[in-house]
Amino acid sequence: MDIISPxxxxxxxxxxxxxLLRTKRLRRFCGGTPMRSWSRATTNIPKTxxxxxxxxxLFEERSLKLAWYAGWPDGGHNYSYPHQWLRFHCQCAExxxxxxxxxxxxxxKIPGNITLLDAFIEGDCVVLEWxxxxxxxxxxKWLVENHLHKLEKEDKSELSLKKSHSIGMSVIDYKExxxxxxxxxxxxxILKEGHIKVHGLPTTPGTVKKFVQDVFNLPVQRTxxxxxxxxxxxxxxxxxxxxxxxxxxxxDLVYYxxxxxxxxxxxxxxxxxxxxxxxxxxxxxxxxxxxxxxFPAEFNVLCSTPVTFEKIHYEREWPVHMRxxxxxxxxxxxxxxxxxxxAPQFEGPFFASEGNVERYYDxxxxxxxxxxxxxxxxxxxxxxxDLIIFNNRTWLHGRNAFTVxxxxxxxxxxxxxxxxxxxxxxxxxxxxxxxxxxPHVGNQSF
Amino acid sequence: MDIISPxxxxxxxxxxxxxLLRTKRLRRFCGGTPMRSWSRATTNIPKTxxxxxxxxxLFEERSLKLAWYAGWPDGGHNYSYPHQWLRFHCQCAExxxxxxxxxxxxxxKIPGNITLLDAFIEGDCVVLEWxxxxxxxxxxKWLVENHLHKLEKEDKSELSLKKSHSIGMSVIDYKExxxxxxxxxxxxxILKEGHIKVHGLPTTPGTVKKFVQDVFNLPVQRTxxxxxxxxxxxxxxxxxxxxxxxxxxxxDLVYYxxxxxxxxxxxxxxxxxxxxxxxxxxxxxxxxxxxxxxFPAEFNVLCSTPVTFEKIHYEREWPVHMRxxxxxxxxxxxxxxxxxxxAPQFEGPFFASEGNVERYYDxxxxxxxxxxxxxxxxxxxxxxxDLIIFNNRTWLHGRNAFTVxxxxxxxxxxxxxxxxxxxxxxxxxxxxxxxxxxPHVGNQSF
Numbered sequence: 012m013d014i015i016s017p018x019x020x021x022x023x024x025x026x027x028x029x030x031l032l033r034t035k036r037l038r039r040f041c042g043g044t045p046m047r048s049w050s051r052a053t054t055n056i057p058k059t060x061x062x063x064x065x066x067x068x069l070f071e072e073r074s075l076k077l078a079w080y081a082g083w084p085d086g087g088h089n090y091s092y093p094h095q096w097l098r099f100h101c102q103c104a105e106x107x108x109x110x111x112x113x114x115x116x117x118x119x120k121i122p123g124n125i126t127l128l129d130a131f132i133e134g135d136c137v138v139l140e141w142x143x144x145x146x147x148x149x150x151x152k153w154l155v156e157n158h159l160h161k162l163e164k165e166d167k168s169e170l171s172l173k174k175s176h177s178i179g180m181s182v183i184d185y186k187e188x189x190x191x192x193x194x195x196x197x198x199x200x201i202l203k204e205g206h207i208k209v210h211g212l213p214t215t216p217g218t219v220k221k222f223v224q225d226v227f228n229l230p231v232q233r234t235x236x237x238x239x240x241x242x243x244x245x246x247x248x249x250x251x252x253x254x255x256x257x258x259x260x261x262x263d264l265v266y267y268x269x270x271x272x273x274x275x276x277x278x279x280x281x282x283x284x285x286x287x288x289x290x291x292x293x294x295x296x297x298x299x300x301x302x303x304x305x306f307p308a309e310f311n312v313l314c315s316t317p318v319t320f321e322k323i324h325y326e327r328e329w330p331v332h333m334r335x336x337x338x339x340x341x342x343x344x345x346x347x348x349x350x351x352x353x354a355p356q357f358e359g360p361f362f363a364s365e366g367n368v369e370r371y372y373d374x375x376x377x378x379x380x381x382x383x384x385x386x387x388x389x390x391x392x393x394x395x396x397d398l399i400i401f402n403n404r405t406w407l408h409g410r411n412a413f414t415v416x417x418x419x420x421x422x423x424x425x426x427x428x429x430x431x432x433x434x435x436x437x438x439x440x441x442x443x444x445x446x447x448x449x450p451h452v453g454n455q456s457f
Numbered sequence: 458m459d460i461i462s463p464x465x466x467x468x469x470x471x472x473x474x475x476x477l478l479r480t481k482r483l484r485r486f487c488g489g490t491p492m493r494s495w496s497r498a499t500t501n502i503p504k505t506x507x508x509x510x511x512x513x514x515l516f517e518e519r520s521l522k523l524a525w526y527a528g529w530p531d532g533g534h535n536y537s538y539p540h541q542w543l544r545f546h547c548q549c550a551e552x553x554x555x556x557x558x559x560x561x562x563x564x565x566k567i568p569g570n571i572t573l574l575d576a577f578i579e580g581d582c583v584v585l586e587w588x589x590x591x592x593x594x595x596x597x598k599w600l601v602e603n604h605l606h607k608l609e610k611e612d613k614s615e616l617s618l619k620k621s622h623s624i625g626m627s628v629i630d631y632k633e634x635x636x637x638x639x640x641x642x643x644x645x646x647i648l649k650e651g652h653i654k655v656h657g658l659p660t661t662p663g664t665v666k667k668f669v670q671d672v673f674n675l676p677v678q679r680t681x682x683x684x685x686x687x688x689x690x691x692x693x694x695x696x697x698x699x700x701x702x703x704x705x706x707x708x709d710l711v712y713y714x715x716x717x718x719x720x721x722x723x724x725x726x727x728x729x730x731x732x733x734x735x736x737x738x739x740x741x742x743x744x745x746x747x748x749x750x751x752f753p754a755e756f757n758v759l760c761s762t763p764v765t766f767e768k769i770h771y772e773r774e775w776p777v778h779m780r781x782x783x784x785x786x787x788x789x790x791x792x793x794x795x796x797x798x799x800a801p802q803f804e805g806p807f808f809a810s811e812g813n814v815e816r817y818y819d820x821x822x823x824x825x826x827x828x829x830x831x832x833x834x835x836x837x838x839x840x841x842x843d844l845i846i847f848n849n850r851t852w853l854h855g856r857n858a859f860t861v862x863x864x865x866x867x868x869x870x871x872x873x874x875x876x877x878x879x880x881x882x883x884x885x886x887x888x889x890x891x892x893x894x895x896p897h898v899g900n901q902s903f
Contacts, residue, residue: 317789
């Protein structure tokens with residue numbers, strides 16, 4: 012049988028196979044009574060590094076316990092796997108198509124009362140025999156990495172990337188990005204700090220798109236503004252960014268279900284005669300956390316009140332009439348913040364019951380004040396050849412008003428899809444060897 | 458002052474101006490006591506079509522009431538506009554940048570105790586004088602179309618598009634799409650029924666992308682499968698779709714924050730010798746509603762339990778490691794279903810507390826059975842030149858297994874972003890004249 016678990020490459024399987032030689036057949040479950048106590052079982056396990064096969068213990072009526080030696084990626088613990096869970100995650104070739112790794116088993120065909128009859132280790136898998144006559148298998152490495160409580164544990168893992176706060180900004184030289192360790196640094200800074208500055212790019216138009224393709228190995232995220240957009244003052248701006256007015260802190264394109272992930276802004280021209288025009292960055296997730304701490308009731312209002320974001324503009328080459336309703340703050344089942352949406356410039360009509368109007372505007376005003384006063388605010392001038400990259404889903408950006416007189420301020424920008432960025436960060440930083448718990452990137456994933 | 462409300466084009470403003478000639482200055486609010494009762498006010502309004510200026514009634518301490526004549530788009534009613542709401546929605550050139558229509562007022566600067574001092578009609582606007590010395594204005598048409606309770610009312614409006622169920626499928630001939638009324642029909646069928654079939658396309662590769670550009674005037678939505686993907690049986694499928702196996706009903710790419718909106722599948726080749734391979738469509742939103750009706754407790758489990766969808770595949774040109782956690786069913790504040798995610802093929806490890814595992818799989822199994830038994834199921838054979846378009850966010854698709862022997866089954870597909878589709882539908886069907894309440898398109902907008 013050709014087994015490729017979704018978490019493991021062929022080469023990994025080969026090396027795992029050579030490591031794990033013992034085949035163990037274990038005790039059959041009889042009548043719901045534990046055959047022996049767990050404490051005795053664990054005590055008996057010789058904890059040598061060489062002995063890496065997990066101990067299979069089938070003495071629970073509805074779940075299988077596996078004791079993992081410390082040598083395993085998340086080992087040194089015993090984890091319980093409910094029978095139902097194991098059956099649904101079967102990785103045999105009948106249940107999961109070998110090359111594509113996609114599940115082909117029909118979940119509705121699994122009986123509700125399915126029970127495990129037997130389990131034993133064979134090679135790098137645990138083989139599972141079921142009351143519906145199915146004989147399946149699950150890769151051991153996958154099992155230890157994806158136990159039920161993985162998400163709670165992984166937060167404490169050394170391998171998880173933590174959000175970090177720095178007063179300054181990470182800066183990197185464009186030429187350094189030829190070396191892979193600097194590319195890794197680029198990813199880490201964006202994941203942990205939310206932004207990074209790159210110096211010394213050529214000032215040729217189109218460089219920003221080429222940067223995404225060459226450095227991130229990703230396509231740019233196309234939007235109603237195209238693939239690459241120019242930010243410079245014009246007479247009839249189709250966007251307030253394309254004028255010389257102050258641009259209050261905001262996120263871009265929040266009227267999309269999935270607004271742009273990374274935003275890249277590349278400075279092509281910034282004449283000395285231009286007065287003002289400093290770029291501004293503010294940590295939106297940090298502000299939202301402060302909101303929860305300082306104004307818990309108002310925080311809840313902003314989590315539960317949908318507001319309208321819209322872009323309705325017919326006098327443009329591609330007329331658009333976009334409207335999306337969502338709360339400003341999105342939290343998951345653990346009440347962690349997973350999404351934040353702030354763009355006063357693009358707020359449309361607020362629909363609500365009359366009783367909720369003042370409650371909402373009161374909370375809104377408090378959030379706006381926290382943004383204004385945020386200590387995370389960074390203000391800096393872009394110079395020709397500078398590139399700023401930031402996560403548009405967790406950070407707000409803006410700019411001070413400027414006077415152009417005779418000079419020109421010209422930035423060119425583009426976006427990267429948030430899910431594709433996260434995928435590429437995992438591939439680049441860790442590959443398939445270790446799954447990493449990233450800080451929330453703002454894509455509303457739980 | 459150059460006022461362009463976000464809901465109105467210059468030409469609309471001009472015609473509105475010519476219609477609305479009367480300027481009315483009304484009673485000043487004194488000390489919180491209503492100056493007269495609402496009933497008397499409404500009784501006094503002459504309800505002739507010619508007299509279209511709304512009656513401004515400033516007799517409430519915290520809100521402004523406007524009585525709209527039946528000639529207005531949503532008229533024949535009186536609506537109450539809270540002061541705070543009016544101030545935040547100000548459309549004067551100081552608060553909203555004329556050409557881009559974006560809001561430039563700083564919401565944190567609006568005092569919490571702001572009160573309206575005076576209000577009167579001038580041209581096509583209501584002019585509002587505030588205690589913070591601001592003098593603003595809001596377009597009348599925008600006001601009547603965007604009153605607080607608009608969303609509740611609009612459901613009953615004749616202009617809203619209702620979801621409809623038909624036993625068959627709408628079919629249209631490719632050549633007919635040269636006429637704009639057939640393009641309108643195309644949009645309406647997708648919005649109301651979720652799918653449409655187009656006959657008689659050329660069988661040249663690339664036609665499907667050209668169709669999106671020519672007929673929808675939209676770019677295709679690029680994903681990790683590129684802009685256009687080929688569905689035909691191969692030896693080492695990077696996706697189960699690229700084999701000849703049965704493809705159980707599912708949605709595509711649910712490991713993206715915003716999975717593809719429309720899916721287009723264009724049949725290039727389907728040899729007579731191919732046995733099986735029927736395409737299948739099932740209404741996912743209908744199944745989810747049935748789930749709520751038949752199994753309300755399990756419905757709630759599926760709304761509140763996040764599951765993992767993933768695509769982890771290193772052995773491809775663009776290695777991907779995508780993982781997204783979300784519940785199967787997403788509801789809004791009114792408990793309407795706004796999102797549905799079903800793709801057993803792409804389910805990753807399920808993380809939960811042990812107590813929730815059986816509860817979840819029980820609900821999951823019930824949903825899977827409802828999908829299997831859904832009366833909305835449509836099964837049909839694609840023939841060369843056929844194009845099927847369906848909403849990948851509300852409908853599931855699949856196909857029966859097939860045997861190729863010597864023949865070939867070759868489909869080419871692409872996607873359209875859900876928000877861009879909805880925008881284009883509004884622009885094409887109604888323009889900016891009337892805002893339409895669409896059926897939920899599955900993009901999780903409230």
